Amino acid sequence: MSPVLKNNRTDGKGLSKPEILAKAWLIVNAGSEITAGILGGTIYYLLSTGLIRKAIIEVREKFGKESGITAQLPYLLACLWEAHRMYPAGVVGQAVDVPPQGAAICECWIPGNTGIRDNQCASYRSKTMFKNPDDYIPERWFGDSKYASDQRTVFQPFAYGARNCISKGLANMEIRLVVARMIWNFDMELGKETGPDWDDQKGYMTWAEEATYHQV
Ligand code: HEM
Numbered sequence: 158m159s160p161v162l163k164n165n166r167t168d169g170k171g172l173s174k175p176e177i178l179a180k181a182w183l184i185v186n187a188g189s190e191i192t193a194g195i196l197g198g199t200i201y202y203l204l205s206t207g208l209i210r211k212a213i214i215e216v217r218e219k220f221g222k223e224s225g226i227t228a229q230l231p232y233l234l235a236c237l238w239e240a241h242r243m244y245p246a247g248v249v250g251q252a253v254d255v256p257p258q259g260a261a262i263c264e265c266w267i268p269g270n271t272g273i274r275d276n277q278c279a280s281y282r283s284k285t286m287f288k289n290p291d292d293y294i295p296e297r298w299f300g301d302s303k304y305a306s307d308q309r310t311v312f313q314p315f316a317y318g319a320r321n322c323i324s325k326g327l328a329n330m331e332i333r334l335v336v337a338r339m340i341w342n343f344d345m346e347l348g349k350e351t352g353p354d355w356d357d358q359k360g361y362m363t364w365a366e367e368a369t370y371h372q373v
Pocket residue numbers: 183184187188189191192195246247250251252314315316319320321322323324325327328
């Protein structure tokens with residue numbers, strides 16, 4: 158909060174204390190637990206499918222030293238997209254207001270001005286949207302022809318429109334670099350207590366995730 162307080166305007170046009178508190182809630186949640194959740198999900202899927210080996214090759218063969226690691230990691234990026242699809246960070250969905258005249262959504266008539274949420278899990282795990290929706294397949298993001306029928310436009314982990322995630326560029330880069338450096342430094346394996354249905358979790362603001370891996 159130090160930079161926020163230091164840079165706040167003092168001429169009456171700055172943020173009020175309640176406004177700062179409201180934003181702090183969002184930034185702390187988004188910048189910590191949401192990002193950590195997708196990191197945990199990516200590592201879990203890489204380890205549980207064995208695809209970590211491909212990610213290791215990309216990271217350890219491409220860069221000569223840890224300080225040289227950049228976000229230019231196409232395979233890891235596809236792994237990250239696929240983790241967003243299987244385990245979207247915005248669990249409860251995005252809040253949207255139905256236009257005043259009402260709208261038909263999924264063959265249901267919703268009266269105007271109703272507050273609704275679109276649930277990413279419902280779309281991303283639907284067979285009408287993605288082939289083999291419950292399988293973790295990073296290749297679908299590489300233009301693999303087997304997945305040409307995937308409805309990619311439905312995939313909006315950072316939401317869509319004017320109020321989409323203010324930080325998606327930062328979050329994408331941060332997560333790729335953190336995963337890459339974990340892969341560079343550690344040989345990881347799933348903890349024995351991590352079952353095959355680890356991602357079957359309760360979701361509130363974020364996922365109620367449990368510890369998933371140990372350093373070996
Ligand atoms: C994997 C990481 C992240 C994902 C998937 C994500 C996803 C989202 C989504 C879906 C929204 C729209 C919420 C809504 O419409 O109700 C959003 C908004 C927002 N996110 Fe993120 N986010 C991530 C990381 C971050 C980080 C790291 C920050 C800040 C450090 C951040 C700051 C924000 C802010 C300030 C908004 C509100 C923007 C507005 O209302 O104009 N997010 N994010």
